[in-house]
Amino acid sequence: MALSRTQLQRLPLSLLRFSKFDQCHPSLSSRLLSFSAKQVHVRNGRSLVPCNNRFSRVATTRAFTTRVHVDSTQPGGDRVNLLLNGRSVQMPLMWLRDHCRCEECYNAATAQKNVDNYTLNHKLQAVEVHVADDSLTVEWQDGHYSAYSLKWIQKNFHCPGTQVERFLWDGPRMTAEPLPAVAFEQHMNSEEGLKQTLMNILQYGFCVVQGAPVTPKGTETVANRICFLAETVYKRLSIMTSGVLAHSDTAYTNLPLGAHTDTTYYSLPAGIQVFHCLHHDGEGGETLLVDGFNVAEKLRKSNPSYFDTLVRTEVPHECIEKSNYHLYCLGTVLSIDRLSGELTHIRFNPYDRAPLRTVAADDIPQFYASYGALTQIIRSKDSEFWMKLVPGNVLLVDNWRVMHGRSGFMGQRVICGCYLPRDDWLSKARVLGLL
Numbered sequence: 001m002a003l004s005r006t007q008l009q010r011l012p013l014s015l016l017r018f019s020k021f022d023q024c025h026p027s028l029s030s031r032l033l034s035f036s037a038k039q040v041h042v043r044n045g046r047s048l049v050p051c052n053n054r055f056s057r058v059a060t061t062r063a064f065t066t067r068v069h070v071d072s073t074q075p076g077g078d079r080v081n082l083l084l085n086g087r088s089v090q091m092p093l094m095w096l097r098d099h100c101r102c103e104e105c106y107n108a109a110t111a112q113k114n115v116d117n118y119t120l121n122h123k124l125q126a127v128e129v130h131v132a133d134d135s136l137t138v139e140w141q142d143g144h145y146s147a148y149s150l151k152w153i154q155k156n157f158h159c160p161g162t163q164v165e166r167f168l169w170d171g172p173r174m175t176a177e178p179l180p181a182v183a184f185e186q187h188m189n190s191e192e193g194l195k196q197t198l199m200n201i202l203q204y205g206f207c208v209v210q211g212a213p214v215t216p217k218g219t220e221t222v223a224n225r226i227c228f229l230a231e232t233v234y235k236r237l238s239i240m241t242s243g244v245l246a247h248s249d250t251a252y253t254n255l256p257l258g259a260h261t262d263t264t265y266y267s268l269p270a271g272i273q274v275f276h277c278l279h280h281d282g283e284g285g286e287t288l289l290v291d292g293f294n295v296a297e298k299l300r301k302s303n304p305s306y307f308d309t310l311v312r313t314e315v316p317h318e319c320i321e322k323s324n325y326h327l328y329c330l331g332t333v334l335s336i337d338r339l340s341g342e343l344t345h346i347r348f349n350p351y352d353r354a355p356l357r358t359v360a361a362d363d364i365p366q367f368y369a370s371y372g373a374l375t376q377i378i379r380s381k382d383s384e385f386w387m388k389l390v391p392g393n394v395l396l397v398d399n400w401r402v403m404h405g406r407s408g409f410m411g412q413r414v415i416c417g418c419y420l421p422r423d424d425w426l427s428k429a430r431v432l433g434l435l
């Protein structure tokens with residue numbers, strides 16, 4: 001009996017099951033087979049072995065509804081077509097070979113790849129592709145054998161990652177939202193809690209962890225749950241006590257501070273800034289937050305040329321403690337993604353701006369007009385969201401997006417804080433599947 005490829009595809013499964021199928025295969029001109037099955041073998045012009053075909057149970061008994069066929073008609077090489085939980089994926093065999101997880105190809109102990117399989121002959125052939133239960137196996141023409149779990153494939157094949165939708169806010173909009181907050185207990189002891197903390201930071205640019213021990217150790221514990229603390233000139237954990245000018249910086253006084261981002265004098269400013277008020281017994285000292293991406297978007301809309309100037313102009317910032325350190329760096333006030341144009345970073349600290357030596361005379365008016373326009377939006381009442389830090393509430397702020405400040409204050413006030421590196425907190429969010 002000779003069957004064409006189309007006839008084979010249309011073959012009723014019941015017939016496939018009960019016919020002496022393996023007798024008809026030698027006349028097949030192609031090695032293409034496509035149907036749903038408990039177990040399918042596709043053989044390359046040698047033998048065809050459908051086995052263990054409990055077709056009626058396919059959809060209900062398996063985590064994955066899988067359909068496989070190897071398609072050699074695709075340009076760019078053979079592909080294995082799989083239907084994974086309703087998602088149709090076409091995996092070039094080259095990808096599968098590159099991702100072989102056998103001991104020879106992959107060192108599970110170090111989680112590193114051993115070989116450059118993608119340099120193998122472009123025309124890598126599979127002798128047999130086999131899907132059974134939750135795994136896919138490939139027997140290659142050169143004798144190599146690979147096995148993959150379908151779950152793993154689903155997670156890793158063409159999953160460019162999701163985009164978290166940012167909630168851009170001004171004061172009234174943020175006030176109308178529930179405060180992005182997670183209980184200390186949840187943050188520390190459940191993965192869901194930690195994910196919620198990170199998700200809040202991704203969406204709103206900040207999160208409050210509530211009910212932490214009111215100690216420097218409590219602050220550090222909250223921060224360490226995300227990643228390690230950044231070492232800076234302020235040491236890993238810094239304590240600002242009113243009346244103690246531990247560093248020559250306005251932050252250590254009781255004066256008001258307008259909205260700004262910290263460590264603008266680094267090429268990679270701190271990723272997350274952590275604030276924990278351990279004590280305050282006087283008036284004022286409220287915390288100000290301003291969504292830097294929201295204000296920048298406002299500027300982009302109202303004056304694209306100002307926005308553009310702030311994306312293009314390198315501005316010097318510095319931090320000086322005479323006889324101790326002098327940090328200095330150039331960076332643009334606004335940064336946008338090269339491909340999407342979306343905002344990625346705001347660097348805004350008028351206190352720490354160094355002499356503007358980067359702008360030519362002719363360009364100076366345009367720079368000040370642009371910086372001034374942005375500053376005005378930042379300083380407008382409408383942009384401001386105020387809250388009082390209370391002992392036990394640890395505030396985590398995305399220092400690449402949300403600016404912070406404070407009102408002047410009276411009395412004794414102790415703030416414990418630290419910085420988290422951007423790459424490290426974002427990695428945590430990525431491996432938890434949030435990005």
Ligand SMILES: C[N+](C)(C)CCCC[C@H](N)C(=O)O
Pocket residue numbers: 234238240249251261262263264319349351352417418
């Ligand atoms: C207290 N703490 C270490 C958080 C910051 C103090 C440094 C503030 C500095 N002007 C800046 O913006 O980087």
Ligand SMILES: O=C(O)CCC(=O)C(=O)O
Pocket residue numbers: 251257262275287404405406415
């Ligand atoms: O005192 C505060 O609440 C914040 C001061 C500040 O800007 C900082 O520590 O970076």
Ligand SMILES: [Fe+2]
Pocket residue numbers: 251260261262404
């Ligand atoms: Fe600051």
